[in-house]
Amino acid sequence: xxxxxxxxxxxxxxxxxxxxxxxxxxxxxxxxxxxxxxxxxxxxxxxxxxxxxxxxxxxxxxxxxxxxxxxxxxxxxxxxxxxxxxxxxxxxxxxxxxxxxxxxxxxxxxxxxxxxxxxxxxxxxxxxxxxxxxxxxxxxxxxxxxxxxxxxxxxxxxxxxxxxxxxxxxxxxxxxxxxxxxxxxxxxxxxxxxxxxxxxxxxxxxxxxxxxxxxxxxxxxxxxxxxxxxxxxxxxxxxxxxxxxxxxxxxxxxxxxxxxxxxxxxxxxxxxxxxxxxxxxxxxxxxxxxxxxxxxxxxxxxxxxxxxxxxxxxxxxxxxxxxxxxxxxxxxxxxxxxxxxxxxxxxxxxxxxxxxxxxxxxxxxxxxxxxxxxxxxxxxxxxxxxxxxxxxxxxxxxxxxxxxxxxxxxxxxxxxxxxxxxxxxxxxxxxxxxxxxxxxxx
Amino acid sequence: xxxxxxxxxxxxxxxxxxxxxxxxxxxxxxxxxxxxxxxxxxxxxxxxxxxxxxxxxxxxxxxxxxxxxxxxxxxxxxxxxxxxxxxxxxxxxxxxxxxxxxxxxxxxxxxxxxxxxxxxxxxxxxxxxxxxxxxxxxxxxxxxxxxxxxxxxxxxxxxxxxxxxxxxxxxxxxxxxxxxxxxxxxxxxxxxxxxxxxxxxxxxxxxxxxxxxxxxxxxxxxxxxxxxxxxxxxxxxxxxxxxxxxxxxxxxxxxxxxxxxxxxxxxxxxxxxxxxxxxxxxxxxxxxxxxxxxxxxxxxxxxxxxxxxxxxxxxxxxxxxxxxxxxxxxxxxxxxxxxxxxxxxxxxxxxxxxxxxxxxxxxxxxxxxxxxxxxxxxxxxxxxxxxxxxxxxxxxxxxxxxxxxxxxxxxxxxxxxxxxxxxxxxxxxxxxxxxxxxxxxx
Numbered sequence: 001x002x003x004x005x006x007x008x009x010x011x012x013x014x015x016x017x018x019x020x021x022x023x024x025x026x027x028x029x030x031x032x033x034x035x036x037x038x039x040x041x042x043x044x045x046x047x048x049x050x051x052x053x054x055x056x057x058x059x060x061x062x063x064x065x066x067x068x069x070x071x072x073x074x075x076x077x078x079x080x081x082x083x084x085x086x087x088x089x090x091x092x093x094x095x096x097x098x099x100x101x102x103x104x105x106x107x108x109x110x111x112x113x114x115x116x117x118x119x120x121x122x123x124x125x126x127x128x129x130x131x132x133x134x135x136x137x138x139x140x141x142x143x144x145x146x147x148x149x150x151x152x153x154x155x156x157x158x159x160x161x162x163x164x165x166x167x168x169x170x171x172x173x174x175x176x177x178x179x180x181x182x183x184x185x186x187x188x189x190x191x192x193x194x195x196x197x198x199x200x201x202x203x204x205x206x207x208x209x210x211x212x213x214x215x216x217x218x219x220x221x222x223x224x225x226x227x228x229x230x231x232x233x234x235x236x237x238x239x240x241x242x243x244x245x246x247x248x249x250x251x252x253x254x255x256x257x258x259x260x261x262x263x264x265x266x267x268x269x270x271x272x273x274x275x276x277x278x279x280x281x282x283x284x285x286x287x288x289x290x291x292x293x294x295x296x297x298x299x300x301x302x303x304x305x306x307x308x309x310x311x312x313x314x315x316x317x318x319x320x321x322x323x324x325x326x327x328x329x330x331x332x333x334x335x336x337x338x339x340x341x342x343x344x345x346x347x348x349x350x351x352x353x354x355x356x357x358x359x360x361x362x363x364x365x366x367x368x369x370x371x372x373x374x375x376x377x378x379x380x381x382x383x384x385x386x387x388x389x390x391x392x393x394x395x396x397x398x399x400x401x402x403x404x405x406x407x408x409x410x411x412x413x414x415x416x417x418x419x420x421x422x423x424x425x426x427x428x429x430x431x432x433x434x435x436x437x438x439x440x441x442x
Numbered sequence: 443x444x445x446x447x448x449x450x451x452x453x454x455x456x457x458x459x460x461x462x463x464x465x466x467x468x469x470x471x472x473x474x475x476x477x478x479x480x481x482x483x484x485x486x487x488x489x490x491x492x493x494x495x496x497x498x499x500x501x502x503x504x505x506x507x508x509x510x511x512x513x514x515x516x517x518x519x520x521x522x523x524x525x526x527x528x529x530x531x532x533x534x535x536x537x538x539x540x541x542x543x544x545x546x547x548x549x550x551x552x553x554x555x556x557x558x559x560x561x562x563x564x565x566x567x568x569x570x571x572x573x574x575x576x577x578x579x580x581x582x583x584x585x586x587x588x589x590x591x592x593x594x595x596x597x598x599x600x601x602x603x604x605x606x607x608x609x610x611x612x613x614x615x616x617x618x619x620x621x622x623x624x625x626x627x628x629x630x631x632x633x634x635x636x637x638x639x640x641x642x643x644x645x646x647x648x649x650x651x652x653x654x655x656x657x658x659x660x661x662x663x664x665x666x667x668x669x670x671x672x673x674x675x676x677x678x679x680x681x682x683x684x685x686x687x688x689x690x691x692x693x694x695x696x697x698x699x700x701x702x703x704x705x706x707x708x709x710x711x712x713x714x715x716x717x718x719x720x721x722x723x724x725x726x727x728x729x730x731x732x733x734x735x736x737x738x739x740x741x742x743x744x745x746x747x748x749x750x751x752x753x754x755x756x757x758x759x760x761x762x763x764x765x766x767x768x769x770x771x772x773x774x775x776x777x778x779x780x781x782x783x784x785x786x787x788x789x790x791x792x793x794x795x796x797x798x799x800x801x802x803x804x805x806x807x808x809x810x811x812x813x814x815x816x817x818x819x820x821x822x823x824x825x826x827x828x829x830x831x832x833x834x835x836x837x838x839x840x841x842x843x844x845x846x847x848x849x850x851x852x853x854x855x856x857x858x859x860x861x862x863x864x865x866x867x868x869x870x871x872x873x874x875x876x877x878x879x880x881x882x883x884x
Contacts, residue, residue, distance in 0.1 A: 326862045
């Protein structure tokens with residue numbers, strides 16, 4: 001008799017697991033339950049929908065339930081798994097639009113419940129006009145509200161907050177970013193934050209750092225954001241102060257979380273419970289530089305988690321070895337990319353750290369229309385590379401991937417210095433900026 | 443008494459060696475002799491000067507003799523070294539603009555005589571209107587001739603020929619590219635050639651492949667190019683059928699060349715003669731995949747050669763470990779990049795080869811203004827990576843550097859598949875094209 005795989009949550013990880021399992025073993029019965037209206041959507045694209053660069057939120061969907069059905073995968077939206085009877089190998093599902101519930105048996109389970117925005121316990125945080133951004137429905141609501149809003153406040157200057165700041169400016173709105181810490185993009189090192197701040201200000205974003213949001217006020221709907229630096233009049237506010245993994249359902253039937261608060265998994269995405277996998281934003285990864293569990297809730301990681309889990313469940317061979325923490329974000333004309341540890345993170349992790357910060361350019365000195373290109377290199381006193389940060393222009397910040405590759409291999413500054421990188425005047429100075437940084441690293 | 447370093451040739455390698463040696467050991471006396479009017483110029487920029495995107499050829503110069511003088515380095519242009527008396531540790535220099543010669547003693551010698559275009563023994567190859575492109579002076583002459591030319595023919599569809607084809611189109615000229623082999627960019631694999639051909643034709647370049655040029659005809663100046671496919675009327679023709687290393691002077695005093703025809707050097711750029719180094723386009727490198735000597739006459743390699751030689755001569759520690767053959771070129775809106783071996787090269791080198799060729803995109807499916815992004819991955823049946831080729835759009839082809847980094851480390855397809863690469867919708871699909879290729883490689 002064929003076995004049944006059920007995924008709880010049908011976005012990146014859940015649908016990747018489902019589709020890959022079915023492709024690997026067509027005998028499997030595969031079902032995914034998704035609480036929202038959409039499966040397989042690219043949440044990372046929501047800021048660009050808000051900017052008006054994508055006309056419909058449906059476009060974020062990679063594959064519809066109909067397409068999954070053609071592959072033999074059942075994807076049910078507006079279906080929330082509300083209880084898991086693990087010993088009975090069944091789960092209780094609420095069909096939200098039908099007002100009914102049913103029990104669904106399973107043999108294999110993938111917990112892919114994702115993460116949700118942190119909403120601080122602030123006065124007025126549930127007022128109309130105060131939003132978080134996570135699901136397509138959030139995007140639709142915000143874009144609707146944006147039509148009549150002129151003054152917007154974004155709370156939190158992480159990369160999502162800043163991507164939305166750009167989106168709101170693209171829509172011609174007044175934007176104030178409020179950040180509790182003393183600089184924007186506080187997960188980057190300070191040199192990077194400084195360049196990002198300049199880019200935000202150059203594009204008309206008002207930035208308040210070291211300012212605490214204390215609440216929201218308004219008569220039914222938002223009229224002002226209350227902060228430690230005074231009131232900011234606004235029709236729309238976005239809370240973007242972080243996310244946390246949706247572990248509650250999994251915890252309720254005995255799935256163990258790790259030190260990060262997300263679900264602990266091995267390199268096959270197995271949890272502590274037999275026949276239960278976890279994948280995506282709800283699950284940890286191993287950080288290859290520290291060897292420790294690490295929570296990296298990003299869409300590309302979720303897809304890889306899902307693909308690995310799906311392969312393993314279907315009886316194939318796959319491993320997810322871990323992450324080095326690579327990421328990139330567009331902030332107006334800047335592209336900021338990361339891999340490995342920042343200097344601050346590396347010190348906190350107990351490494352003996354050195355770093356260099358260099359300014360170069362994105363092309364040969366004589367080639368038209370040059371842009372600055374900054375590299376920060378973080379390394380151990382032994383020479384082992386620990387991380388890099390790039391502030392570039394458009395796609396050139398993808399150069400970070402060369403450092404990411406070296407980090408995976410335990411590479412050193414000397415290894416970086418020796419790299420034969422691609423050069424031509426439209427793409428790079430004759431001394432590639434990564435090599436300039438490596439040459440300066442002593 | 444201080445020692446004297448003399449560099450024969452003052453472009454990328456020679457001036458890098460000179461400047462680095464002086465910085466490393468300020469006691470050294472450092473002199474570079476350069477035959478042309480310019481030192482330290484970026485020859486790779488000449489096509490963009492021809493396109494009119496750079497208004498003066500002087501802009502290609504990174505540092506003038508005056509700037510070198512401030513660093514304590516003597517750089518003499520229009521000075522040609524015509525003889526080397528190695529046992530006497532002196533060389534004879536012709537001061538071309540002064541009509542005199544002198545003997546220059548040296549303790550250490552860097553041979554950085556570069557390479558020159560191959561000129562096939564064709565009837566009329568010395569006619570007015572028939573050019574090669576290598577030095578700034580060539581660029582000036584061609585740009586001048588271009589002012590009155592309407593119909594141009596480029597012989598050779600390597601990357602320099604194609605960069606110049608774009609330049610001539612940018613100047614509004616009629617361009618015919620004639621290639622002896624059966625496809626453009628014949629050093630790439632056929633899939634890449636096909637996309638490049640489409641881009642050339644889309645931009646109004648006429649391309650004739652499998653056609654042999656038999657000569658040039660005209661009354662004093664070029665009127666037509668004679669080919670195996672008939673005559674092509676033209677006022678300007680560029681011979682771009684390859685280059686060869688300028689080894690003659692070095693050979694004349696006993697410097698040994700290697701199997702590629704360029705000068706054989708070790709990882710400190712030492713030749714077979716004591717106190718004689720060779721660097722840049724005249725010297726070989728080691729190919730890290732085959733372990734064999736390899737000739738890679740590119741500007742970035744020349745700079746690294748020079749830096750290494752300069753450091754070693756000055757008593758410092760440096761090594762140039764070798765190359766993997768990375769390169770990138772802009773062809774209209776395409777960016778084509780390479781690292782490692784092509785499938786054809788890998789087979790020729792005796793590897794048991796597999797490959798995949800995938801089409802992806804340069805951004806998430808929903809992000810505006812997407813462009814195709816193609817990856818070819820070449821690997822051994824054992825899984826060891828041998829090379830990659832990318833046809834992308836602008837800077838995104840720099841992703842090749844991540845593969846280059848893995849090649850340096852002896853990485854496998856599995857290593858590539860495991861990479862944590864930077865993702866955000868404006869920069870990449872959620873499955874990075876490199877990972878898509880790695881996932882498809884069995």
